[in-house]
Amino acid sequence: MLDEVWLGLQAAFAPSNFVALTFGSLVGILVGIVPGIGPMVGMVVLLPFTFALPPDVALSLLLGVFCGGYYGGAVPAILVRTPGVPSSLFTSFDGFPLTRRGEAQLALSAALLGSFGGGIISVVILTFLAPALAHIAASFGPPEYFSAGLFGVVLVVMAYRNQLRQGVLLLGLGFWLSTVGIDGPTLSPRYCFGTLALQNGLHIVPVCLGLFGVGQALILIEQRILHTKELNLSRGTLDFSKLFSALKYWKTLIRSGIIGTFVGLIPGPGSILASFLSYSAARRFSREPDRFGKGTPEGCLASEAGNNAVPAGAMIPLLTLGIPGDALSAVLLGVFVINGIYPGPLLLVKQPVLINTLYLSMFLINIVAFLMLAFWLRPFAMVVRVPNSLLAVFILVISIVGIYAVNTRIFDAVVALVMGLLGYFLLRMKWPLVNLVMGVILGPILENRLRESLSLGEGNPGIFFARPISLGLILAAFLVIVLPLILDRRKARGGREALQEQKG
Amino acid sequence: MDKRAPGRQVECSGRDIQDLFATLLGGFSLMVLVSSPWSVDTSGPEPFYKGPLIFPLMALSLMVLSAVPSAWKWIRSPGGVVWELEGEGSPLKVGVVYVSLFAFLFGVLWVGLEVATFAFLLGSLSFLGYRSPWKLLILSLAVTISVSLIFKYLLGVFFPRPSIMRLLMG
Numbered sequence: 309m310l311d312e313v314w315l316g317l318q319a320a321f322a323p324s325n326f327v328a329l330t331f332g333s334l335v336g337i338l339v340g341i342v343p344g345i346g347p348m349v350g351m352v353v354l355l356p357f358t359f360a361l362p363p364d365v366a367l368s369l370l371l372g373v374f375c376g377g378y379y380g381g382a383v384p385a386i387l388v389r390t391p392g393v394p395s396s397l398f399t400s401f402d403g404f405p406l407t408r409r410g411e412a413q414l415a416l417s418a419a420l421l422g423s424f425g426g427g428i429i430s431v432v433i434l435t436f437l438a439p440a441l442a443h444i445a446a447s448f449g450p451p452e453y454f455s456a457g458l459f460g461v462v463l464v465v466m467a468y469r470n471q472l473r474q475g476v477l478l479l480g481l482g483f484w485l486s487t488v489g490i491d492g493p494t495l496s497p498r499y500c501f502g503t504l505a506l507q508n509g510l511h512i513v514p515v516c517l518g519l520f521g522v523g524q525a526l527i528l529i530e531q532r533i534l535h536t537k538e539l540n541l542s543r544g545t546l547d548f549s550k551l552f553s554a555l556k557y558w559k560t561l562i563r564s565g566i567i568g569t570f571v572g573l574i575p576g577p578g579s580i581l582a583s584f585l586s587y588s589a590a591r592r593f594s595r596e597p598d599r600f601g602k603g604t605p606e607g608c609l610a611s612e613a614g615n616n617a618v619p620a621g622a623m624i625p626l627l628t629l630g631i632p633g634d635a636l637s638a639v640l641l642g643v644f645v646i647n648g649i650y651p652g653p654l655l656l657v658k659q660p661v662l663i664n665t666l667y668l669s670m671f672l673i674n675i676v677a678f679l680m681l682a683f684w685l686r687p688f689a690m691v692v693r694v695p696n697s698l699l700a701v702f703i704l705v706i707s708i709v710g711i712y713a714v715n716t717r718i719f720d721a722v723v724a725l726v727m728g729l730l731g732y733f734l735l736r737m738k739w740p741l742v743n744l745v746m747g748v749i750l751g752p753i754l755e756n757r758l759r760e761s762l763s764l765g766e767g768n769p770g771i772f773f774a775r776p777i778s779l780g781l782i783l784a785a786f787l788v789i790v791l792p793l794i795l796d797r798r799k800a801r802g803g804r805e806a807l808q809e810q811k812g
Numbered sequence: 813m814d815k816r817a818p819g820r821q822v823e824c825s826g827r828d829i830q831d832l833f834a835t836l837l838g839g840f841s842l843m844v845l846v847s848s849p850w851s852v853d854t855s856g857p858e859p860f861y862k863g864p865l866i867f868p869l870m871a872l873s874l875m876v877l878s879a880v881p882s883a884w885k886w887i888r889s890p891g892g893v894v895w896e897l898e899g900e901g902s903p904l905k906v907g908v909v910y911v912s913l914f915a916f917l918f919g920v921l922w923v924g925l926e927v928a929t930f931a932f933l934l935g936s937l938s939f940l941g942y943r944s945p946w947k948l949l950i951l952s953l954a955v956t957i958s959v960s961l962i963f964k965y966l967l968g969v970f971f972p973r974p975s976i977m978r979l980l981m982g
Contacts, residue, residue, distance in 0.1 A: 483871035491864035
């Protein structure tokens with residue numbers, strides 16, 4: 309055990325890994341700061357580069373972007389009331405009023421402390437909770453894995469239940485796209501339409517990079533430049549003395565970190581809910597709840613601790629069950645699969661060094677991202693002023709050349725361009741793109757588990773209901789679908805009745 | 813006056829476009845679903861549940877079913893449609909940049925990575941309204957050099973010899 313931790317420590321501090329996580333954090337902070345880009349675009353743009361790297365280094369690079377993005381998102385939220393990432397919206401509620409009062413440094417200190425504390429707390433929880441969950445998951449067979457995957461997918465779809473039809477449509481499309489190409493177990497060509505290029509299937513990289521990288525870059529072309537003169541920081545670095553003022557909210561920090569981690573491990577809700585719940589809990593337990601929304605560092609700290617705890621929380625189901633909780637961890641799952649590593653309970657037994665390297669890398673990412681933002685606060689803040697269309701054109705060039713570089717195939721770049729157009733329309737219509745990505749990445753895993761389970765049951769789907777864990781997961785998925793729909797209908801009926809009473 | 817009178821262009825909300833898009837996707841999936849027995853080689857193992865068709869059929873059925881309500885709504889809505897997404901106008905800029913991306917991609921094959929990248933950056937930035945020589949020339953050149961250095965020399969990615977060079981030099 310200690311040997312594995314020691315080896316993990318060596319791997320985490322190896323120059324290649326350290327450079328990767330530092331670069332990843334830098335990219336993450338930058339894409340987090342620019343409103344409209346976000347960590348997903350950063351991750352998919354870097355995806356082609358991961359092919360030249362060993363799996364632990366590749367994962368550290370992407371984890372750096374994942375975590376760094378949430379660090380960066382707080383800066384424009386506080387300085388110009390424009391959240392860099394959607395979950396930083398709650399940071400802006402108190403951060404911007406503080407900035408207007410000339411206390412931007414206090415708001416940024418609280419947000420950074422929250423980000424750092426939330427990140428570290430969640431990694432500690434991940435370290436202890438993942439082996440426990442893996443121990444339970446060790447008794448899983450194909451039906452349980454399928455049911456767990458189904459449960460995860462249902463949670464993600466229901467997280468966007470106001471767009472249920474669109475979400476299911478995109479999930480189905482993702483599943484179908486994942487079946488294009490030669491079928492692994494039977495070697496039968498599927499939906500290749502006589503095209504040789506399609507026999508290799510649609511690679512995860514062009515699909516994800518097209519949908520998010522190209523699609524989002526096309527959206528950025530339409531966005532206007534953020535004109536602002538309010539980058540009033542008083543100094544180029546973080547005022548470290550303000551960190552001590554923010555430290556008095558340590559209870560809020562711990563509570564928010566725990567909330568964020570547990571929200572992160574549930575597939576679907578993601579960082580916005582984590583941030584919202586942490587912020588709401590902080591207000592409820594605060595000694596000065598009236599100051600929330602008017603400018604209290606406690607609000608910034610709670611919101612940021614909540615959303616920064618999500619990446620490590622999302623790693624728990626990913627590492628132990630192979631179920632990604634959101635699009636960002638779905639991309640990480642893609643990197644695992646591309647490298648021939650299949651997350652699940654056995655991963656913790658078979659690859660302990662890789663797991664320890666990941667845990668330690670996440671610790672380091674939090675430290676590096678914190679220090680980078682603290683020391684280069686002004687240069688990072690100035691990034692807000694870079695015109696979006698300029699960034700978009702650069703992202704497009706790097707994406708297209710990067711996709712070609714993976715397999716040196718023009719066909720992949722064409723796939724990315726087609727997916728980019730689809731992504732652009734879906735993003736403009738605000739459809740839940742995450743469902744499509746989840747479908748593409750989870751499709752092959754669910755399909756294999758389904759076929760294995762049906763083979764075990766000799767074609768009888770009753771096998772899913774005959775095993776207690778599988779049955780429990782299916783029932784849970786059913787409840788997740790039915791309960792919110794009943795509640796929504798009841799709410800709507802109540803609203804109608806109230807309206808009729810008013811009219812009457 | 814009835815805004816939805818037949819033959820007249822009506823103001824179309826984002827929802828109508830969404831329904832149209834869902835209908836198109838649903839129609840596509842229905843077509844693929846029906847043609848699946850011919851698009852998938854099913855000469856493999858029996859029984860069906862071990863074969864390659866079970867999962868795609870489930871996925872496509874899911875798509876068709878979820879598109880039915882949108883298709884029903886869209887078919888029933890009368891009048892013409894204003895082709896605007898969320899009322900933000902037609903995406904002309906995006907269209908031009910998108911088409912030039914194809915030109916860039918094939919330009920990499922015809923004139924080489926560096927020339928295609930520089931031309932694409934210069935063209936798109938100029939089209940998007942950047943006029944200062946610093947942004948147009950220096951940034952384009954800097955990004956071109958960076959892309960070439962990273963992909964060609966650092967990652968050692970193979971780029972085919974440009975067609976134009978083959979034509980000129982034989």
